[in-house]
Amino acid sequence: EKGGYPHFMLKEIFEQPDCINDCMRGRINADGDKVVLSAVIDHKERLLKARRFVIVACGTSWHAGLIGKQLIESFCRIPVEVEYASEFRYRDPVIHEDDVVIAISQSGETADTLAAIELAKEKGAFIYGICNAVGSSIPRITDTGSYIHVGPEIGVASTKAFTGQVTVLTMLALTLAKEKGSMTDEKYLEVIRELTVIPAKIKKILISNPKIAELSRIFTYAHNFLYLGRGYSFPVALEGALKLKEISYIHAEGYPAAEMKHGPIALIDAEMPVVVVATHNAMYEKIMSNIQEIKARKGKVIALVTEGDTVISKLADDCIELPETLECLEPLIATIPLQLLAYHVAICKGKNVDQPRNLAKSVTVE
Ligand code: M6R
Secondary structure: OOOOOOOHHHHHHHOHHHHHHHHHOOOEOOOOOOEOOHHHHHOHHHHHOOOOEEEEEOHHHHHHHHHHHHHHHHHHOOOEEEEEHHHHHOOOOOOOOOOEEEEEEOOOOOHHHHHHHHHHHHOOOEEEEEEOOOOOHHHHHOOEEEEOOOOOOOOOOOOHHHHHHHHHHHHHHHHHHHHHOOOOHHHHHHHHHHHHHHHHHHHHHHOOHHHHHHHHHHHOOOOEEEEEEOOOHHHHHHHHHHHHHHHHOOEEEEEEHHHHHHOHHHHOOOOOEEEEEOOOOOOHHHHHHHHHHHHHOOOEEEEEEEOOOOOHHHHOOEEEEEOOOOHHHHHHHHHHHHHHHHHHHHHHOOOOOOOOOOOOOOOOOO
């Protein structure tokens, strides 16, 4: 049942190219120039009249929500807030009848997310679900939604559900932007074309699995890890840190890279590995100076760089190369090596990666 892999988590990491194709199937046309998420088209008037979107989710699904916020705001120019479902439900949040709430949940059973939806419904908001488990509780109480279609996720650490959620959020933002006319045709086509080649690019990253396994061996000593990224890569840093802490039990924090000097830099010494998403994008120069600051304090830098990078690869202690893509799609690429890094560090430490201590696959109690 693990398809020849030693653990479900590794199987699910390797399934991601196929999962993303399954997620896009029937939604992006054969010519690769149109994306249609039927739930968006069916409810386009309701969605387009929204003054704002509020995304509610927990854990990894909340990280996908942070990426969704950037995609929707950038493509559709609609303000988006992202809330932990558990905070939202107890905060007496301001919700209007014309708000749209997007609930993201792999299992469709998370108690806090369910309660957040019920509260938003009472206040008259329109609820859009993004779930994986077909027929689960959340899709049954939402007004509409899109399944991510990545197949059952067994490993407690969420991997393929995350990339599926981000893929659906990208298609949602594209479909809505087209209806709204908020994106140029050129940009719209560019994003769709690039989205369709993401599975092939993930396959390329998966080839570096043995190298990441080797690299992971030297980090089992660490008690703390820092993960840094900016823009679209900030949620990737959060997700990388969550993966590591939940399966290897190493304390890890994700930060927006520029926040480092507002506190976390005090932690950096020779014992502190820092994972930095440092791909070629608008923030490249800024990230480079963050890396110099870490090196000046003897921190160990593991950098995710764009293929062919010659500058950061000289500064960093270790580099993992990623195929080039659009900045807005980078989370789909950059998350993969971080999943593998967490997996291998946990394996080197002899941990049960599929069923980490104290964690359940669906958190159906608060
Ligand atoms: O099923 P859900 O997406 O609602 O679950 C939310 C979180 O419990 C979940 O993502 C959790 O954080 C994972 N174990 C992370 O890998």
